[in-house]
Amino acid sequence: MTDKNRSQWDIGRFLDTLTYFEVIPFISCLKRLFTGRANPKQVNRGGERRVGVILVAGATGGVGKRVVRRLLERNYKVRALVRDAKRGREMLGENLELFEADISIPETLTPELMFNVSAVICCTGTRVQPVEGDTPTREKYYQGIKFYMPEVVDSPEVVEYQGIKNLVQTVAKHIKPTSDRLLFDFKNPSDDLKESWGAVDDVVMGGVSESSIRLIDNAALFTGNVSTQNSGGFVSVRTRNFEPPLNLAGYDGMELRVKGDGQRYKFILRTEARWDGVSYCCSFDTEKDSWINIRIPFESLTPIFRAKTLPDAPPFDVQNIYSVQLMLSKFEYDGALNPKFEPGNFALQVESINAYGGAPKPQLIMISSAGVTRPGRPGINLEEEPPAVRMNDQLGGILTCKLKGEECVRDSGISYTIVRPCALTEEPGGKALSFAQGDNIRGQVSREEIAELCLQALEEPTACNVTFEVKEVENSSAIASDWKSLFAALKPDQEMEQAR
Ligand SMILES: NC(=O)c1ccc[n+]([C@@H]2O[C@H](COP(=O)([O-])OP(=O)(O)OC[C@H]3O[C@@H](n4cnc5c(N)ncnc54)[C@H](OP(=O)(O)O)[C@@H]3O)[C@@H](O)[C@H]2O)c1
Structure with missing residues (x-):
């Protein structure tokens, strides 16, 4: 120069x-x-983290609130679909967006709900409460879990079937495919x-x-x-x-x-x-x-x-x-x-x-339930089955309606994961899990572990388009699950269907 x-x-x-x-x-x-x-700041765009918002439906529920907590801990942007925003804010804190809606009322599921959403985790479920007058002295046990004689508060047909159908239609209309990463x-x-x-x-x-x-x-x-x-x-x-x-x-x-x-x-x-x-x-x-x-x-x-x-x-x-x-x-x-x-x-x-050009990841993760195909299935011994199967009719056909909801998800064209937990507990989690397909297993699993499973599925291409049951391995000590191997062993639903 x-x-x-x-x-x-x-x-x-x-x-x-x-x-x-x-x-x-x-x-x-x-x-x-x-x-x-x-x-x-260094620009944090690393790892496998998605860009975009994760929508959690049923965010005020036992599983939903744990999903929200874990998503926030890992720096995801979260929008919670809640029926009561004030209650949602009190429960879930300030670090997320709330969207007041009811999946059984299609008019509340507006395009704004889906703005910038890259995946949806659906933890909704029909509210079930103890039958009036049922008391701790009449506590019953199933597989070691205390329960009361239950009754449904809302109609399972409306929440588990119509509601899921409404949500799925909204998601399918507005979500962009995950083979692109923004x-x-x-x-x-x-x-x-x-x-x-x-x-x-x-x-x-x-x-x-x-x-x-x-x-x-x-x-x-x-x-x-x-x-x-x-x-x-x-x-x-x-x-x-x-x-x-x-x-x-x-x-x-x-x-x-x-x-x-x-x-x-x-x-x-x-x-x-x-x-x-x-x-x-x-x-x-x-x-x-x-x-x-x-x-x-x-x-x-x-x-x-x-x-x-x-x-x-x-x-x-x-x-x-x-x-x-x-x-x-x-x-x-x-x-x-x-x-x-x-x-x-x-x-x-x-x-x-x-x-x-990336491999698609699940964009709709639905929490269903083990047992959904068992009511009315030939050869089922009801004595051995969990309460929800035994009492499906008294509970408004709750499992039958969940199965219809699942079918809406499978037919939606969205990449999905359908998780069917066995009996849910409030235990801290961290135990080894076992996955199964065909809806034959019984057992229990903590809500914490189901929440973690949802987060793992979110980033796992092999979790696409599978339906599976999950329980904790009995008598297992606290060991982290090998999520990749668990998902990789699952067969896609289409393959399961063809094998039938
Ligand atoms: N209990 C078990 O042993 C068991 C076993 C297997 C599977 N499951 C299933 O696992 C899922 C999660 O269980 P959980 O214990 O976390 O359920 P939960 O605590 O009863 O939570 C259900 C959530 O769904 C929301 N919800 C209900 N109806 C809705 C509607 N119409 N629109 C929007 N949100 C609605 C509730 O909102 P509000 O707070 O406004 O009521 C709540 O946030 C459920 O589908 C359940 O059936 C349960």
Whole structure:
């Protein structure tokens, strides 16, 4: 750089860039000291966590409230469908959205209920209470669990069948498929953009180009001025490192929805935390003033170091993605020029960035009950069956209605998991579980463990489209379940049907 050029070069911006990305931690610390700014957040998009809201129906129930607690502990965004918002708030706290509705009243299940929802966990059930006058002196036991002579408060036909049918119809109408994973949704931004994305322009190499990214209506706008002065010629915006890194195993690539200015841009991913290491890059063309979807298969990414291709670089590691970058550069690769490049002002709007082509995960998890197929089944010895089977008729056909509800879920076209617990307890959980199919097992299982099972199913592709019973292994000590093996051993319902 000549002295004249050096005077045009903005060292302040250069240091700002390095500080924002914590390349010079010492300066970053000093800067925070003087400005009083908090430690910048690392962008947390890692692991397998879903983006979007998890809707919990029956959130005030024994299982539902435990599902909510666990979801919140693991930083999911939660919306609870409750019949009484005041009671819901008192029970569930402040850190979630409440939506007042009743699954048996279709008009209450509005599109707003489903806004941004990526999965639904349904823990609703007909209210059952002790028969009036039934007292502890008449306590009865089934498989070691104390129960009173029960009676239903609401109609099972209305809650277990019509209600589930209404909910399923609403979900099917509004939910988006999970084979896509939304990483950045600038249409409904929930992140602080300034905390996640920052500009990296040619000022880092001595240039004078300048860019920024900001939210506008329904999109993020990457804009500025790109200049070729001082041997410069690129602008970019990049995320701070994800902590932990993103794991996109099982997905085919990234999809961007963009509106550009006709220029050719670069999409860049990094698989190491270093500031200036290898990047994996793919160029894409925009159409002036038109919204288009750009798919970038992971296999099309080229390893690059400072615009030079690296034929011997390690293959792209889809399980360790540290940052995402968008760039406009005068250069393509290895000295070739970008044929669509125009210096001066530019503008690229980005509506969303998705991973696409992933294995679907369950989007509707329903808590049903063991025993739903047993009332009226030939060969059943009622003496040995749990109270709900024995008393199905007195309880308004509760299990028969649950089975009809299950059928609505299986026929819905949504990816689902139907969990049929044996008798539910208030025990702390943590015991080994056993899964079964065919509806023949008896036993008990804690509500805590069923709540954990729901969270595990949420992130497990092999939990899709299965119906199974679950109980605790008798006399087992407290050992964590091997969830992956439990789900993997289940047969999809379609296969079970064909085998019959
Ligand atoms: N008890 C057992 O041994 C056993 C065994 C196997 C399976 N199950 C099943 O497991 C599931 C969960 O059991 P649980 O003990 O957690 O049930 P629970 O405590 O009785 O909770 C039921 C939940 O459903 C909600 N609900 C009922 N009708 C509704 C409607 N029309 N619209 C919206 N929400 C409604 C209730 O809301 P409110 O708070 O407003 O009433 C409550 O939040 C149930 O389906 C149950 O039948 C139970």
